[in-house]
Amino acid sequence: MSRKVTDKAVGDRPTRHARTIVIGSGFAGLGLAIRLGQQGRTDYLVLERGNDVGGTWRDNTYPGAACDVPSHLYSYSFALNPDWSRSFSKQGEIYQYIRSVAERHRVLDKHIFDCDVTSVRWNADDARWEISSSKGEFTADTVVSAVGGLCEPALPDIKGINTFEGETFHSARWNHEIDLTGKRVAVIGTGASAIQIVPAIAPQVAHLDVYQRTAPWLLPRMDRPYTLPERLAFKHIPGFQRLSRAAIYAARETQVVGLAKVPALMRGFELLAKAKLRYEVRDAELRKKVTPDFRIGCKRMLISNNYYPALSRPNVDLVTEGIAEIRANSIVTKDGTEREIDALIVATGFHVTDSPTYEAITGKDGRTLSEVFDEIGQQGYKGASIANFPNMFFLVGPNVGLGHTSMVYMIESQINYIADALATVDEMGLRTVEVRKDVQDAYNRDLQAKLGKSVWNTGGCASWYLDKHGNNTTLWPDFTFEFRRLTKTFDVDAYQTTAASHNDLKVVAAP
Numbered sequence: 001m002s003r004k005v006t007d008k009a010v011g012d013r014p015t016r017h018a019r020t021i022v023i024g025s026g027f028a029g030l031g032l033a034i035r036l037g038q039q040g041r042t043d044y045l046v047l048e049r050g051n052d053v054g055g056t057w058r059d060n061t062y063p064g065a066a067c068d069v070p071s072h073l074y075s076y077s078f079a080l081n082p083d084w085s086r087s088f089s090k091q092g093e094i095y096q097y098i099r100s101v102a103e104r105h106r107v108l109d110k111h112i113f114d115c116d117v118t119s120v121r122w123n124a125d126d127a128r129w130e131i132s133s134s135k136g137e138f139t140a141d142t143v144v145s146a147v148g149g150l151c152e153p154a155l156p157d158i159k160g161i162n163t164f165e166g167e168t169f170h171s172a173r174w175n176h177e178i179d180l181t182g183k184r185v186a187v188i189g190t191g192a193s194a195i196q197i198v199p200a201i202a203p204q205v206a207h208l209d210v211y212q213r214t215a216p217w218l219l220p221r222m223d224r225p226y227t228l229p230e231r232l233a234f235k236h237i238p239g240f241q242r243l244s245r246a247a248i249y250a251a252r253e254t255q256v257v258g259l260a261k262v263p264a265l266m267r268g269f270e271l272l273a274k275a276k277l278r279y280e281v282r283d284a285e286l287r288k289k290v291t292p293d294f295r296i297g298c299k300r301m302l303i304s305n306n307y308y309p310a311l312s313r314p315n316v317d318l319v320t321e322g323i324a325e326i327r328a329n330s331i332v333t334k335d336g337t338e339r340e341i342d343a344l345i346v347a348t349g350f351h352v353t354d355s356p357t358y359e360a361i362t363g364k365d366g367r368t369l370s371e372v373f374d375e376i377g378q379q380g381y382k383g384a385s386i387a388n389f390p391n392m393f394f395l396v397g398p399n400v401g402l403g404h405t406s407m408v409y410m411i412e413s414q415i416n417y418i419a420d421a422l423a424t425v426d427e428m429g430l431r432t433v434e435v436r437k438d439v440q441d442a443y444n445r446d447l448q449a450k451l452g453k454s455v456w457n458t459g460g461c462a463s464w465y466l467d468k469h470g471n472n473t474t475l476w477p478d479f480t481f482e483f484r485r486l487t488k489t490f491d492v493d494a495y496q497t498t499a500a501s502h503n504d505l506k507v508v509a510a511p
Contacts, residue, residue: 122389
């Protein structure tokens with residue numbers, strides 16, 4: 001979503017209505033659309049600002065883009081893929097998987113693509129959401145936001161960044177028309193995207209400067225191609241792939257004990273990461289620069305086998321002095337050094353706790369979601385609902401993120417909850433449902449108490465997991481199967497509800 005002005009060419013279109021409108025069609029929005037179809041619902045629409053499904057995996061096409069969750073775990077449970085080519089899939093393969101799932105479940109005709117939602121406003125009189133977009137006006141009885149946390153690129157606040165005259169783009173908006181061969185290139189950032197980009201482009205560029213603010217912890221990437229016998233087994237031996245998936249899930253789930261419950265247990269991962277660093281970085285000065293000064297797990301743990309070797313190349317420099325300004329053809333660091341470049345790649349992540357999309361959603365009291373979060377922090381209930389926003393649900397809302405395993409598991413848990421909520425609304429004849437503020441407050445007090453002892457909060461780092469209030473509003477501090485249990489059914493008692501009148505119960509099918 002954005003706050004762009006709607007194209008005047010769509011101004012004369014009639015307002016379209018659907019019982020349920022889903023905004024966004026990445027893993028989350030697409031998964032919910034499929035579930036709605038499985039429930040027998042036909043009165044829903046999916047509004048997607050891109051030209052296809054896929055979300056993050058459609059947009060992030062930078063060189064080296066790949067997943068850091070094992071392939072068999074990074075897929076829908078109802079659509080396992082026996083054809084993964086390797087243990088950790090690359091971007092293109094994941095995108096094709098998502099696209100194939102959408103085609104197989106025949107939900108593409110429920111999508112409106114290139115539909116940039118600019119405003120979502122609650123109309124209390126009609127108990128409906130009014131939606132403005134680049135494809136016209138919509139109304140819906142229920143809106144589900146599935147825009148995701150990694151959709152709005154974050155640009156660094158650096159003096160002169162808009163005056164650079166060379167090629168420049170964010171990692172999530174990669175310009176494939178630009179040939180970096182033989183160019184002097186700068187990459188700002190050393191996070192999950194940067195550690196994949198740097199090794200991919202280092203061999204082709206004339207010189208590469210990597211600007212690091214905080215050194216990340218790196219673990220080995222246990223990636224390999226699947227053998228033909230393995231692929232045949234995944235496809236033809238009943239239960240083999242699900243057994244493999246279950247084993248991966250169990251192994252990953254053990255990590256949350258160290259991350260959220262007993263941080264001292266992360267010491268083993270730290271020793272492994274330090275051994276890797278010593279082995280792959282022989283130069284003592286470089287090794288000192290890339291050694292983190294916080295406990296492992298406090299920030300996102302990254303996996304790579306070629307990032308450190310790339311930094312050791314003769315045509316690559318790691319720059320740890322802060323950037324003072326960017327000029328027309330160079331970057332100047334705070335020590336006064338000026339480095340000339342031809343191209344600038346910004347790999348500084350996304351707006352997660354301060355997404356611009358929050359400004360476009362206006363609740364029942366006239367405040368936007370951004371204003372509500374600014375006052376109380378990014379708080380919700382089970383990551384799926386927020387007080388002041390009736391008949392609205394969220395996929396990958398507050399405190400649903402993970403630091404150890406597949407987000408698809410959490411997404412499916414939320415889909416269970418929201419699908420049951422919609423069924424409950426129909427069964428009970430409800431006009432509105434809104435989570436009770438006292439329930440939401442109690443839920444968040446419990447969350448923050450659990451997070452208080454986690455390595456994310458005590459590990460000595462500043463991360464995008466924390467909002468401006470200092471609260472960890474991003475991560476789930478427990479086992480994912482516990483979240484699955486909590487979201488198994490819709491707990492209507494936690495919500496304020498109003499009953500529908502006879503007229504409200506009329507179903508208006510989406511065109």
